Amino acid sequence: MSLVLLAIFIVALLAGAPIAIALGLSSAVAIVAFDLPIHVLVQRAVNALDSTPLLAVPLFILAANLLNAIGVTTHIFDLVRLVVGRVRGAVAQVSILVSLIFSGVSGAALADIGALGKIQVDQMVAQGYRKEFAAGITIAAATIGPIFPPSIPLIIYASVTNVSAVQLLVAGIVPALLITLFLMAQVAVMARLYNLPRDTVRPSLRAVAQKAVLSLPALLAPIMLIGGLLSGYFGPTEVAGVTVAYALFIGFAAYRTLSLRAVWDSLRDTVEATSGILLIVSTAAVFAWVLTLDRVPALAGDYLLGLSDNPLVLLLLVNLLLLVVGMFLESIAAILIIAPIVAPALHAAGVDPLQLGIVFVLNLMIGLLTPPVGMSLYMVSIVAKMPVHSVVRGVMPFFIPLVLSLLVVTLVPAVSTWLPYLISQ
Template sequence: MSVLLLAVFAVALVVGAPIAVALGLSSAVAIIVYDLPVHVLAQRAVNALDSTPLLAVPLFILAASLLGSIGVTQHIFDLVRLLVGRIRGAFAQVSILVSLIFSGVSGAALADIGALGKLQIDEMEKQGYTKKFAAGITVAAATIGPIFPPSIPIVIYASVTNVSTVQLLVAGIIPAFVITAALMLQVAVMARIFKLPRDTVKPSLRAVAEKTAISFPALLAPVILIGGLLSGYFGPTEVAGVTVAYALLIGAFVYRSLTVRAVWVGLRDTVEATASILFIVATAAVFAWVLTLDQVPARAGAFLLGLSDNPIVLLLLVNLLLLVVGMFLESIAAILIIAPIVAPALHAAGVDPLQLGIVFVLNLMIGLLTPPVGMSLYMVSIVGKMPVHMVIRGVLPFLIPLLVSLLVVTLVPAISTWLPRIIFQ
């Protein structure tokens, strides 16, 4: 059964069918051919969407859209530029730090690129950076977004593996700082070697104070979000709702730049993005049910445990698997299909569920930077108006710090587990 399922799925992808259609079509064919109850298609799809944590997905998308429309991005950029100063490669460092800050409200790599990409690339070009370098650092820094809370991939991973969503979101905080530090170190090295430009900004105490005052409401958004999660007052869904309300509040009464049209556009974009994500969630649930019925997760688990019972060895094997899968499969679909198969085996071998969740998502976010299905590459290509091959050449040096970060998170469980264990013990 699973052979037919995977064969139809592969053919559908090759002929260019959307990932959700490929998942649903292959599942339907397997169900019909093997005379299984057809009503399972609807039942499993609906049950997959009947999940409270998934309510956070559209709310985080809407919050990011609203905050982007009221000029939050520009205010944060201006403040961080003043703080970093005129060191070599300063604007590249600013791009990384702003991606970290903005990730506190966006929850997705493509959202970061959509909100920040054009501004980052255009400004770096003005200062003398090559377009290739600007594209590379933009797409690499966007991987921080899905690791630092809120994170749409982490919410989805938690929902399919029965891991605490809040704890898994908190588990991403320190790994996100590790990735940020690794990228900044890479830029510092490249700044020395290639004599990267200095920023044209002229920092002063007065300018920093003025820009801090202007940016303070924007900077408070991720503080409220993270603070709500850490305090335990909010779950992921509640904190997403609070973030939307906060974006509406500061947009209407503080910055006074939020228009009815901007709200309408944000709602429309949220519906489109959410429909796409949840369509994949629904069809992947049916796909996973067929695999489970054919005992694929059990056999895969037995195979992995037969290779080794060492948690580190198993994690490294999963890394290799996911890095390859990430080159060909959209990240949310990969989570929905592969996580239920490999997670039980690794949990049984002693891998901490929180560490595995972060390792899993980070692997797939690196996959967004690799052809042929690296969605971040195509997104930067669109916003930067440049060919994809130029973006690929630009991102290659930044794969080094990302892979090093992945290795560190894999070998040192405490990076993912220490903070949630301290907070929620």
């Protein structure tokens, strides 16, 4: 049964079907072909969406859309430029730091690129950076978003593996900061090697103070979000709701740049984005159920544990698997299909569930930078108006800090587990 399911799924993908259609169609054919109860198709799909943590997904998407409509990204970008100053490669360093700050409300790599990509690329090109370099650092910095809370991929991973969503989101804080440091170190090295331009901005204490006051309402959003999670007062869904309310407040009362039309457009964009994500979630749940019925997770677990009972060896094997899968499969679909299969075996071998969640998602985020299905490549290609092959050439040097970050997270469990276990004590 699983062979039929996988064969139809692969054929549908090769034929160009959207991932949700490929998952749903292959599951439906397998259910009918093997005379399984047809009502399971709807039942499993609906049950997959009956999840409180998943409510955070549309709310975080809406919060990011509202903050983008308000125009807070420009204020944050200008403030960080003034703080960083005129060091060589300054605007590239600013792009990384702004991606870290904005990731505190966006939760997705494509959201970061959509909100920041054009600003980042245009600023760097205007200062004399090669367009390929500008596109490359923009894509690489966007991988921070799905690791730093609120991360939509981490919330979905938690929902399918029965891991605490709050602990998993907190587990992403230190790895995200690590990625930020490694990317900034890479830019510093390239600044010396390639004589990258200095910023033309003239920082002064007065200018920094003025821009800080203007940016303060925007900067409080990620601080409030992280504080709510760390304090334990809010779960992901509650924090998402509070962030939406805060975005509406600063949009209408503080910046006064938000209109009812902009709110409507944000709601419409949120519905479009959410419907695509949740359609994949529901169809992947049916797909996973068919695999489970055929004992694929149990067999895969036995196979992995038969290869080795060493947690590190198993993690390295899963890294290789996910790096390949990320080249061909959309990240949320990969989480929903593969996580239920491999997670139980690695948990049984002693891999910490929080570490595995971060390793899993970071692998797939690197996959967003790799052809042929790397969505970040195509997104930046659109916003920067440049061919995909040029974008790929620009991003190649930044695989070094990203893969190095992945190795550290894989080899040192405490990078992921220290903070969540510290605050739970």
